[in-house]
Amino acid sequence: MAIDLLNIARTGVQASQSQLAVTSNNIANANTQGYHRQVANQASTESQRLGNSFYGTGTYVTDVKRVYNEFAARELRIGQTSLSGAEATYSKMSELDQLYSQIGNMVPAGLNNFFGSINSVADLPTDIGIRSSALSSAEQLAKTMNQMQSHLDNQTKQTNSQIESMTVRINEISKELGNLNLELMKSSGDDSQLLDKQDALIQELSQYAQVNVIPLDTGAKSIMLGGSVMLVSGEVSMSVGVTTGDPYPNEPRITASTGNQSLIINPSKLGGQLGALFDFRSETLVPASQELGQLALGIADAFNEMQSKGFDLNGNVGKNLFRDINDPLMSSGRVGEFSTNTGNAKISVNVDDVGKLSGGGYDLSFTAPATYKLTDTQTGKVSPLTLNPPGELVGGDGFTINISTGAMNDGDKFEIRPTSGAAAGLTMIMTDPKGIAAAAPKIIASTTNSGEMEVKVSAVSRTTAGFPLTGSELTVIVDSTINPNTFEVFDASGTSLAGPSAFTPPQINTGFGFSIEIDDTSTAGVTDSFTFDLSFAEGDNSNAVAMAEMADAKLMNGGTTTLVGVFENTKLDIGSKTKAAEVRAGSADAIFQQAYNRVQSESGVNLDEEAANLMRFQQAYQASARIMTTAQTIFDTLLSSVR
Structure with a gap:
């Protein structure tokens, strides 16, 4: 029995040692990000029969497991994706809101200054100095519109750059996960340190997009991005990247590639920061740019039209004050042609009635033999178009589409943005102050x-x-x-x-x-x-008065909005979206914290609990060691008694 007692004590000491080691490791990693608490599971060794009874022979540590709840981890990933997407949206909306609140104030101020200078011309229509001042105000207004468009373009470039940077990091994570999967397959998925690294990378990945994790029998995990793209399959890693936008090159798309094969990812299914950036670009930046273009067209068309109705100081019919609204420099970007088109049609857009423009975009589709449809991308309204010789498609809201050369094939599509490019192309072209048609x-x-x-x-x-x-x-x-x-x-x-x-x-x-x-x-x-x-009378100011009255005239959006109102509506819409994004970010943070606390309550290290365990296992170790001492004493006494 003394030998059995010594063996029992030995197993107890070894088990307590293992428990102390695991507990110590938990305490040491209490502040390690992504660390999951580990526990050592004990079991009794096989009992031994002596006489009519069975006696225990000790204990052993069966395994060391990390405390991990797949459902809690999945909830945390979902919360992380929602939070990251909401924060990215709020960050971008805040930047744009500040742009419109600070620099953007120059646009309505410049327009009001111009109307004020036209009022001055109406007061003294023969004063060359006042007329020169009016032209300076017009030039400053055009430059302000150009600068505002430039700021929006920079926002687009910055957003595209962020998207590209995220794809680079996603590719790095993809490679690391593939390597970890290879190592985990060697250990049958039992290496807790590797699993912690894997979970940390997956958690980071969930910031950029929605992540689906598929455990494999080999111990590895397959990772799907956005619910539809396999990013990691076992040790095989795929890559994501950006490619030229279609139909607009300055709006890159995201791709997934493996080997020589590549596919376009639908950004609406990504979620996370990537999905938020794509949504911000398409649902906020592009509409804001188009509405700024709508204002530029409204300014140019309204004043050029009034110029054509009056006489300048030389008694001639007034000429354009601003560049014509259908000048190539004012109409760049109105048409986007999809790369999948098989026809050779080249089309252009001519704005006929600025007041009917909505500031939105349209999808133009052709179905053989002769069906042309125009779909409003904001409202979903579908309008049939009529083809008039020699190639004019009529039926648009304030614009016509011209097929200049070639022909469409069945299934060909184009994206139409009637106001695109106008804000960048707005230019004051009049140089002679006498040219203002005040009469x-x-x-x-x-x-x-x-x-x-x-x-x-x-x-x-x-x-x-x-x-x-x-x-x-x-x-x-x-x-x-x-x-x-x-x-x-x-x-x-x-x-x-x-x-x-x-x-x-x-x-x-x-x-x-x-x-x-x-x-x-x-x-x-x-x-x-x-x-x-x-x-003609040089002192006639009737046309200048009519120009000044346009400040309060509802010339835009079908006669419901003033020129300044177009910009103010955009500004108000951006402010509203920013506030909504702030609320969503707050809600997403609360949901994430709830999921995080759940994970921590199960997998996190509780120092109070570990300290209690440390004392418990220390006492067990000491008790087992005392048994060994007792067994040694009994053995020594037994030897002494037979000498």
Whole structure:
């Protein structure tokens, strides 16, 4: 029995030693990020039969396990993904909100300053200094719009750079996880240190995107990114990266690659920081840029239109103050062509009515043999388009699409952004202060007119014989009931001076030193009369007054918004999104903390508990050692008794 007693004591000492080692390791790693508490499980050794009884022969440590709850870990990963995505959104929205609150204030201020300078021109229309000041205000307004667009472009570049940096880190994690899987397969997944490293990397990965973990029988884990892309399969690691945007190159897409195969990842399924950055770019940055372009088009179109309705200080019809809204430099980026198109059609977009633009984008699709559809990407509204010869697609909200060359094949798609590029291309092109059209002609429509036709003077040559002066106005009757349309010119007494003559809408050259332009929309089948008083006085300010009144006119979004209102609406929308993002970040943090506390309560090191265990195992060790001493004493006594 003494020999058995010594063996029992030995196993107790060894087991207590193992327990003390595990407890000490837990205490040492109490502050190690990602460490999971370990426990040593004990069991009794096989009992021994002596006589009619069974006696225990000691104990041993069966294994050392890390305390790990897969469900709690999964909940923590989900919480981490949501928190990281919410924080990324809030961070980006805060930056944009500050941009609009600080630098962005220059846009409405510049527009108001310009309207103020036009008011000054209306007060003193012959003052060259005031006119020069108005041109300076116009130039400053254009530069402010250019700068604001530049800031938005920088936000886009910064977001793209962040996306690319994250893909680099994801690839590093992917390789590390593949190597860890290889090591874990060698140890059958029992190495706690390797498992802790693996979980820490997976937890970090869940910051960037949603992660699904699939345990394998070999001890390794397969990792899926975004619920659909296999990033790690056993020891095989795949890589993610960015590729040129489609259809817009400056909006890169994310790809997953293995070997020579590559596929495009749908960013809406990613979640985490990556998903948040893609959503921020497509749902906030791009719309903000388009709405800024809408404002630029509104400014250029409104003032150029008013210029065309008035006389400058030389008595000529006013010329454009800003670059034309359909100038190539104002329309870059309006069309994006998908790389999957098989047709060779080249299309362009012409803005016809700025007031009808929404500031949004559209998807244009073609289905053979002749079906063209335009889908609003914000509202989902689908509008059929009509193809008019030679290649004009009509039916858009304030714009037409022109097929300049080639033809579409079945399934071809384009993305249309009618306001894109306008803010960057807005430029004040007038250099002569005399060119501001402060005066206005008097055009009197007959009381019997249909009310559908509108006209304006498009060109004036005051030296032409027969040019109408005050007291000798000319009347032009436009007949659109016949094809071709005709016009006829009469003097003040009603005597016909010219015509009826055929013309092609919208231009009419009267032959008396002035040309007029008619609005040929919905004018077919009417005969309307207009009397023109084209006398000019340098002190006339009627057109300048009309320009100044545009500050309060609802010219945009179908007659519901002022020019300044377009920018203020964008600013308000960004502020609202920022506040919502802040609330979501707070909620996500609370959910994450709850999941984190659950993991810590199960897998974290509790120093009070470990200290108690340390004392318990120390006492067990001492007790087992005392048994060994007792056994030795008994053995020595037994030897002494037989000498």
